[in-house]
Amino acid sequence: MQIDKNQILDLLRSQGDDAKAQQADQELPGTVDTDQHAGLLEKLGLSPMDLVTKLGGGGGGLGGLLGR
Template identity: 45%
Template sequence: MVEIPKAMVVEQIRSRSGAEKASEADKELPDKLDADNDAGLLQKYGISPDELRQQFGGGSPSVG
């Protein structure tokens, strides 16, 4: 299981689709996303679960 903080995903959405989509995603997405369980939500915003897994090396990113 790869858990990704919502803020990281929202920033990706903002850079790809703009502030309006990012704001919509921020309201809809859970605080922590699971690349597998939340695949449908991620794809709705143009984010590939596989891409997230690769980006975070299969582990949860640390937020400092």
């Protein structure tokens, strides 16, 4: 699944983790592939499956940014 980096940054900031958000901003590409970038996401303390659930699950949280 592809997720816009800004969605991930917003999630980290909403969790009060500005340091990780800054690190993510520097290390992640503009569009994050949860499979391809799983290692980077794990390094940031993010589970790719959790991201899919939080950002892509029910209610269309990504509004068309999902890679299909």
